[in-house]
Amino acid sequence: MLLDAKDPKKDIRLFINSSGGSLSATLAIYDVVQLVRADVSTVALGIVASTASIVLGGGTKGKRLAMPNARIMMHRPRGGAGGEAIDVEILARELQNNKKNVTRLISEFTGRPFEEVEKDIDRDRYMSPIEAVEYGIIDGVIDRDNIIPLAPLPEKVNSTLADQFRENPSKFMTPDIPDDKIY
Helix, strand or coil: HHHHHHHCCCCCCCEEEEEECCCHHHHHHHHHHHCCCCCEEEEEEEECCCHHHHHHHHHCCCCCCCEEEEEECCCCCCCCCCCCHHHHHHHHHHHHHHHHHHHHHHHHCCCCCCCHHHCCCCEEEEHHHHHHHHHCCCEEECCCCCCEEEEECCCCCCCCHHHHHCCCCCHHHCCCCHHHHHH
């Protein structure tokens, strides 16, 4: 939010290498990515699994990318319960609500039907960057020289952005940051 407040017209780049974790923490990050005025470019490197795939897919359409050897994995929310029977029932209901919410989010950012996503996340689903583009989680793969657009840009992407991408894909690459600019 600080970067957005500083310059809402400048893209924010979010590099993700995570095996996932807390759904509540993930949804907090996802909400911020959705609410900032700046475009958020998400970049997968290494493994982007479980809840981390939600953050990856939640980036600005047309700017969701992956390194060539990244792996993306999605699955339904998981949890455990113990204690009194009523407590287990309460947690089971919450887990069902979480599953519906995660399915809805993935359906929204991929453009796939809710029922299809629900089936696809029933078990761990690993994807290469190319498969993640085909699924709609990301929009392109970064190679040494440029972004390889493996799928047409979504219709919702501003046409001027799409034109800029076609004319100069390197514009969407992360620039070299001088050492004195890293804190």
